[in-house]
Amino acid sequence: MTSMKDNKPISILTDGDEAMHKAIDDVFDISNHRLCSWHVSRNACNNLKDDEFLRNFQACIWEPFALDEFEKKWEVLRERASTPKQKEWLKMMYAKRDSWVESCLREKNFGGMCTAQRMKSMNKYLKDYLRKGVKLFECIPAIDRAMLRLRNTTAKDGFNEKYSTPIFKIALTKLKQQASLIYTHRCFVLIRHEIESCSALTYDKVMYNFGGRVYVLSKYGESHNMVFTTVGKICG
Incomplete structure (x- = not known):
């Protein structure tokens, strides 16, 4: 909040840490708080061992069901739980449904993001250049090569945004044209998907x-x- 001149974020994603969750509720009380879908899915893998059971749960993470349809599917999950551990975990996740179920988050804006993996993906990106056996004096040139690649990608995105026109499909062409003038090329691809979904x-x-x-x-x-x-x- 200090760096943002006391402006609170509209939306925030976390990995579900309880201490962080409490702090966000206290400080960012008006912000939309979403749990990282990747972490929720991984926790489900650890608690729901049955493959079909797991697939039905993951559908609740990703699919934008109507709320009444979600409730029906959740009731099926509850009935299928066979152990006290599974039942207790499902009860705990249901209490947090407003922060991870797609059906409950449809009216909240997260800019197309559903995971908090940016930092982890950056670590993976650098690991491609800092492999086992790299000597200390080779680290800085390796990181420089990684940064150069990122800058080239950014420059390419900027060039495409300035000198190219996105491809429009038939549905809602005028709306897409207006969106292409407002958003960057990469962001427009996400917006285009939303527009095409609405056209159905x-x-x-x-x-x-x-x-x-x-x-x-x-x-x-x-x-x-x-x-x-x-x-x-x-x-x-």
């Missing part, structure tokens, strides 16, 4: 309530899987 929705009906509108949408061929989008001020 069909309009069902609109409800007027308390001065606002609630649009009811559903995926094509999946009328039971509804999405509610609110426009305007809804007072409750």
